[in-house]
Amino acid sequence: MADNLQQQLVEHIKDAHAMEANVSRMLEAMIATTKDEEIRRELEHHKEETARHKQLLAERLEAHDAEPSKVKDITAQGGAVMKGLVDLARSEKTAKNARDGFVTEHLEIATYELLERFARRAGDEATAEIAKRNRRDEEAMAQKIAANWDKFVELTIREEDLAADTERATV
Amino acid sequence: MADNLQQQLVEHIKDAHAMEANVSRMLEAMIATTKDEEIRRELEHHKEETARHKQLLAERLEAHDAEPSKVKDITAQGGAVMKGLVDLARSEKTAKNARDGFVTEHLEIATYELLERFARRAGDEATAEIAKRNRRDEEAMAQKIAANWDKFVELTIREEDLAADTERATV
Numbered sequence: 001m002a003d004n005l006q007q008q009l010v011e012h013i014k015d016a017h018a019m020e021a022n023v024s025r026m027l028e029a030m031i032a033t034t035k036d037e038e039i040r041r042e043l044e045h046h047k048e049e050t051a052r053h054k055q056l057l058a059e060r061l062e063a064h065d066a067e068p069s070k071v072k073d074i075t076a077q078g079g080a081v082m083k084g085l086v087d088l089a090r091s092e093k094t095a096k097n098a099r100d101g102f103v104t105e106h107l108e109i110a111t112y113e114l115l116e117r118f119a120r121r122a123g124d125e126a127t128a129e130i131a132k133r134n135r136r137d138e139e140a141m142a143q144k145i146a147a148n149w150d151k152f153v154e155l156t157i158r159e160e161d162l163a164a165d166t167e168r169a170t171v
Numbered sequence: 172m173a174d175n176l177q178q179q180l181v182e183h184i185k186d187a188h189a190m191e192a193n194v195s196r197m198l199e200a201m202i203a204t205t206k207d208e209e210i211r212r213e214l215e216h217h218k219e220e221t222a223r224h225k226q227l228l229a230e231r232l233e234a235h236d237a238e239p240s241k242v243k244d245i246t247a248q249g250g251a252v253m254k255g256l257v258d259l260a261r262s263e264k265t266a267k268n269a270r271d272g273f274v275t276e277h278l279e280i281a282t283y284e285l286l287e288r289f290a291r292r293a294g295d296e297a298t299a300e301i302a303k304r305n306r307r308d309e310e311a312m313a314q315k316i317a318a319n320w321d322k323f324v325e326l327t328i329r330e331e332d333l334a335a336d337t338e339r340a341t342v
């Protein structure tokens with residue numbers, strides 16, 4: 001029974017680690033397509049946080065004598081949701097980028113809510129604390145997105161107008 | 172420019188409608204694999220809300236002389252995220268079901284945040300109000316999930332123990 005719980009805990013740490021690796025790729029794609037300076041700075045900042053989260057999880061895996069899942073295995077193992085999120089991040093519309101970012105933050109929040117509890121049940125306080133601290137960063141990022149829906153819609157409408165103008169100019 | 176905004180609005184209503192259709196399928200899959208009575212009741216209740224949301228959006232599409240996207244087009248048009256969510260819902264682990272439910276609710280919240288703003292910008296107050304009201308139901312559902320992480324972890328550990336016991340008994 002203890003072995004079973006231990007196994008579940010390691011599986012959850014691996015999931016969280018693979019998730020952060022995917023989020024890092026998604027943030028890169030978003031940064032590459034974001035023109036707004038302020039949004040880009042927030043994304044860059046969150047990318048640094050994401051790298052730190054991933055490192056902390058890698059250390060917990062090491063403490064459990066486990067290895068991170070190979071990067072190529074992430075979409076198969078981590079689930080189609082994350083694959084979908086990364087794909088969608090390639091869309092260049094600001095509003096949809098913001099939506100996908102908001103969804104991703106909540107995937108991370110839920111993952112850490114679960115990891116924290118599995119870790120406590122397994123008596124691994126170090127992992128529980130990391131899950132709690134990482135979650136706070138994700139919550140802060142989710143709140144930043146939620147505070148800016150107006151701006152995202154405004155930017156999207158401008159992008160679309162620009163695209164329509166360009167199309168008219170070239171006809 | 173007005174035409175362009177109108178077109179974006181209709182696209183957002185279609186997205187929201189397709190999303191609700193997917194969520195409905197996801198909820199069915201979750202209901203089928205949920206043993207806990209209380210959770211199942213919440214899911215059933217939310218399925219009724221989902222059907223109502225979908226109907227309200229269909230009426231707004233009609234008001235704009237537009238048609239819902241065909242169900243078969245949903246994953247192509249609505250994005251891989253939703254497809255992924257539906258696939259993941261087939262997993263029978265309570266904790267992952269809860270996580271996917273939480274993520275889905277936030278996809279819905281973000282979709283309605285955007286739809287409400289596009290509708291207001293396009294002067295379509297009826298759609299804006301529906302987006303706002305639907306969003307409140309999704310927020311309530313997200314809060315119900317968030318209030319029960321302990322229970323979801325508890326149930327998952329019990330499921331896993333049961334599975335391990337069964338495995339041992341049959342060896």
